[in-house]
Amino acid sequence: MTAPRTDDGDGRTADERRGDGDERTGSPSSATAATDPLLRVENLHKSYGAEEVLRGVSLEIDRGDVEVLVGPSGSGKSTLLQCLNCLTEIDSGHIYLGDTEVTASDTDPNEIRQQIGMVFQDINLFAHLTARKNITLGLRKVRGMSADAARERADSELDRVGLADQADSYPAQLSGGQKQRVGIARALAMDPEVMLFDEPTSALDPELSNEVLTVMDELVDEGMTMVVVTHEMRFARGAASGITFLADGQIVERGPPERLFENPSHERTAQFFENISHDHD
Amino acid sequence: MTEGTDVTTATERDPVAGTESRPTARDRLRSSFDRAGHLLAVFAGIVFWGWLLTRWLYDWVFARLGIGPGAGEAFLSPAPFEALAASLSSAAGSFGPLGVPIGWLASAADAAALGVEIGPALATGAWYTVLLTLSSLTLGFCIAVPLAILRVYGGPVRWLALAYTELIRGTPLLAQLFVLYYGLPLSAWLNDFSVVGRGFVPGYAFWIAILGFTINGSAYQAEYIRGALETVDEGQLTAARAIGLSKFEGIRHVVLPQTLRYAIPAWTNELVYLIKYSSLAGFITVPELYYRGNDIASSTLEYTSIFGLLAIVYLGLVLSATNVMGRVERHVAVPGLGGAEGRQQEATE
Numbered sequence: 254m255t256a257p258r259t260d261d262g263d264g265r266t267a268d269e270r271r272g273d274g275d276e277r278t279g280s281p282s283s284a285t286a287a288t289d290p291l292l293r294v295e296n297l298h299k300s301y302g303a304e305e306v307l308r309g310v311s312l313e314i315d316r317g318d319v320e321v322l323v324g325p326s327g328s329g330k331s332t333l334l335q336c337l338n339c340l341t342e343i344d345s346g347h348i349y350l351g352d353t354e355v356t357a358s359d360t361d362p363n364e365i366r367q368q369i370g371m372v373f374q375d376i377n378l379f380a381h382l383t384a385r386k387n388i389t390l391g392l393r394k395v396r397g398m399s400a401d402a403a404r405e406r407a408d409s410e411l412d413r414v415g416l417a418d419q420a421d422s423y424p425a426q427l428s429g430g431q432k433q434r435v436g437i438a439r440a441l442a443m444d445p446e447v448m449l450f451d452e453p454t455s456a457l458d459p460e461l462s463n464e465v466l467t468v469m470d471e472l473v474d475e476g477m478t479m480v481v482v483t484h485e486m487r488f489a490r491g492a493a494s495g496i497t498f499l500a501d502g503q504i505v506e507r508g509p510p511e512r513l514f515e516n517p518s519h520e521r522t523a524q525f526f527e528n529i530s531h532d533h534d
Numbered sequence: 535m536t537e538g539t540d541v542t543t544a545t546e547r548d549p550v551a552g553t554e555s556r557p558t559a560r561d562r563l564r565s566s567f568d569r570a571g572h573l574l575a576v577f578a579g580i581v582f583w584g585w586l587l588t589r590w591l592y593d594w595v596f597a598r599l600g601i602g603p604g605a606g607e608a609f610l611s612p613a614p615f616e617a618l619a620a621s622l623s624s625a626a627g628s629f630g631p632l633g634v635p636i637g638w639l640a641s642a643a644d645a646a647a648l649g650v651e652i653g654p655a656l657a658t659g660a661w662y663t664v665l666l667t668l669s670s671l672t673l674g675f676c677i678a679v680p681l682a683i684l685r686v687y688g689g690p691v692r693w694l695a696l697a698y699t700e701l702i703r704g705t706p707l708l709a710q711l712f713v714l715y716y717g718l719p720l721s722a723w724l725n726d727f728s729v730v731g732r733g734f735v736p737g738y739a740f741w742i743a744i745l746g747f748t749i750n751g752s753a754y755q756a757e758y759i760r761g762a763l764e765t766v767d768e769g770q771l772t773a774a775r776a777i778g779l780s781k782f783e784g785i786r787h788v789v790l791p792q793t794l795r796y797a798i799p800a801w802t803n804e805l806v807y808l809i810k811y812s813s814l815a816g817f818i819t820v821p822e823l824y825y826r827g828n829d830i831a832s833s834t835l836e837y838t839s840i841f842g843l844l845a846i847v848y849l850g851l852v853l854s855a856t857n858v859m860g861r862v863e864r865h866v867a868v869p870g871l872g873g874a875e876g877r878q879q880e881a882t883e
Contacts, residue, residue, distance in 0.1 A: 338776060340772060340775060340776065363775075363778050363779070363780050364778070366775060366776055366777065366778045367777070367778035370776075370777075371773075371776040373769060373772070373773060373776075375769050377767070377769035377770060377772060377773035378773070379770060379773065379774070379788050380767075380770065380792055380868070380870060380871050381788075381791045381792045381795065381868045381871055390774075390777070390779075390787060390788070391777035391778060391779065394779060394783055394787060395777060395778040395779060423868055423869040423870060423871075424870060425868075425869045425870020425871070426869050426870070439777065440776075440777070443777055443778060
């Protein structure tokens with residue numbers, strides 16, 4: 254099912270990593286990962302004009318964690334993801350990926366983006382390229398892979414998301430769910446340390462959402478570090494290692510899904526989950 | 535005829551398709567008209583380009599080797615057409631009012647005789663027109679793409695592109711040509727190149743005209759490309775940057791390939807304009823198509839027939855240009871991108 258991913262940062266295949274379970278201190282190579290979070294956000298501020306979208310957000314995400322960001326619209330979830338990926342400039346604060354400060358002035362944002370995969374709400378497949386070429390573009394131009402190697406890698410990623418037979422289809426010929434799966438494959442092909450999902454299923458019918466969520470569930474099983482903005486509470490309950498509730502640009506509450514769903518400590522959080530469950534039932 | 539019956543039997547074998555698409559007599563008539571029109575267009579194209587290419591090849595190569603009537607001389611003699619015109623017009627006179635259509639035929643034969651006579655001059659003129667148009671369009675395109683990118687993504691320096699575009703689009707092309715030709719010492723500078731104006735290389739006026747049309751065309755093309763750039767969804771560039779491409783690489787590999795597909799119809803328009811606008815080069819003594827025609831007309835005073843023939847040559851060039859660009863558009867068409875897909879489906883039906 255999974256292609257061997259030997260150049261995975263920690264030098265192990267996904268299957269080996271899954272075997273580790275929670276004992277991440279087991280092997281020497283991942284000892285640092287246990288002590289240092291993979292992704293660290295410190296006191297992040299971001300404004301669009303007069304409107305302050307993020308007001309001092311701090312967050313730590315360990316390797317292998319699946320953090321689900323929830324919150325009302327306009328709470329700053331998507332902006333936070335864009336800041337993590339340097340797609341938006343921040344006003345103040347710090348972001349670290351491993352030992353690298355993402356927000357340092359001498360850090361090349363293109364290098365950071367290679368290590369962080371991003372999946373968009375509006376999918377954004379390259380409209381003029383086939384599914385396969387959507388994936389090979391980054392491999393060829395960013396990684397400098399040969400045409401054959403890139404093609405092989407692209408095909409194995411498409412196979413991974415169950416779209417081996419659609420390699421030569423153009424985005425306009427794919428369903429929404431298929432497009433989003435190609436979008437995930439495109440991000441995965443770059444061997445990211447972290448995958449960011451910005452409402453990956455919001456633009457899709459419930460039926461099509463499921464095929465995307467299945468792929469995401471598989472990624473969770475493989476031990477991928479993920480930060481997911483979503484309203485899919487089923488995914489949050491089943492896959493999240495932590496849930497962060499944001500409102501008005503600040504983290505209101507953070508904790509394991511069981512506690513936040515069953516016993517939130519803030520009225521605001523309880524209210525939000527109440528509203529969501531009404532919407533979805 | 536046989537093809538028509540084939541279609542009928544094919545649809546009868548397939549009852550489901552038959553109910554939907556059994557061709558009516560009107561459809562068959564229309565499709566046979568379409569076929570005839572298509573054949574006629576192909577035939578006209580072959581005659582037109584066959585004549586031009588033969589003429590050019592002959593004037594450059596065979597005439598220089600001393601074969602045939604000599605460069606710029608007609609292959610055929612206009613005498614038979616003139617004789618035909620004379621006998622037709624005398625016949626027209628003897629038929630009274632019924633002779634009017636015969637008189638038209640006489641005029642046509644007259645025009646044909648004139649066509650044979652001035653054909654070589656028009657072919658040479660057409661060579662300059664084609665060369666001028668194609669090189670200016672290509673060079674203008676090379677300036678227009680960076681210009682449009684600067685205009686859309688340039689940030690603080692985008693006003694540079696705006697100023698250039700508005701200055702060039704806001705002043706008459708003829709004035710620009712005059713400034714380049716009379717106002718600047720370009721001719722003296724170009725004459726220092728010993729190859730200019732010798733042998734196959736056209737004189738300096740031609741090079742100045744290319745410069746003028748390149749500058750002018752680049753401003754118009756930049757606007758077309760800018761429009762197309764803005765059509766491409768912003769998310770495309772975001773997605774390109776998200777996989778680690780720089781902004782420039784994203785524009786180069788993701789935004790531009792889509793932009794240029796969107797820009798083809800407008801670009802075709804620019805090509806068509808330029809074919810005819812290139813006649814302004816005649817005002818700075820470039821011996822292109824219009825210049826030749828006008829030159830002959832002012833000495834023979836047969837303005838109507840000569841400009842009629844001139845129009846036919848321009849029409850041939852323009853129709854060829856739109857045809858080629860249509861093919862290019864269909865060739866690079868991608869499902870879901872721009873309007874080419876829909877038109878292509880119509881074409882393949």
